[in-house]
Amino acid sequence: MIEKQVGRYISLRMGIAMSITMSVVGALLGAVTAMKSGAPFIAAFLPAFLASLVITMILAIGIGFIVPMKKVNDGIEKATKAKGFVLHLLQSLVSDLIYTPFIGLVMAFFSTAVFVIPKNPELSMDLLVPISLGNFAKSFLPEFLIALIVIMILEPVIQKAAFKKYIPNFGQKVEGDENL
Secondary structure (H helix, E strand, C coil), rough: CCCHHHHHHHHHHHHHHHHHHHHHHHHHHHHHHHCCCCCCCCCCCCCHHHHHHHHHHHHHHHHHHHHHHHHHHHHHHHHHHCCCCHHHHHHHHHHHHHHHHHHHHHHHHHHHHHCCEEEEEECHHHHHHHHHHHHHHHHHHHHHHHHHHHHHHHHHHHHHHHHHHHHHCCCCCCHHHHHC
């Protein structure tokens, strides 16, 4: 029971962290592009950030509850026999590979449909897929790298907070901790 609570806590917090990170990076990339056409930064950044935040939060939390990240991380640990920083790096990389492509692709389609097509009515909806895939390709690497860094920093902090919240004596050499 406690293991499920810890898993939910970690999934929820990591989903929120991924959502905020990807929203900021995506909105910044969009705002920089919009500024080239003369739009003010805040007018370009704020609507994109807010819309992106809502959508990515729903997607990230959904992915967090669908994909059992604790089982994935345990599987990585068993398969690689890695320890310490190398294990953490592998787990973060796999987590990022699960979240970033799916959320990035959905956000590329969303941004094209909401921000590109309405401002350029001469573009047909038939161009939605190629334009969105182009947006995804341009934004994927920065989003992926920044999300990877954020995951590597926040995941251990969130995990430690989850274990301390649900298991008050965790880390104090109490019998049974080694099973978690």
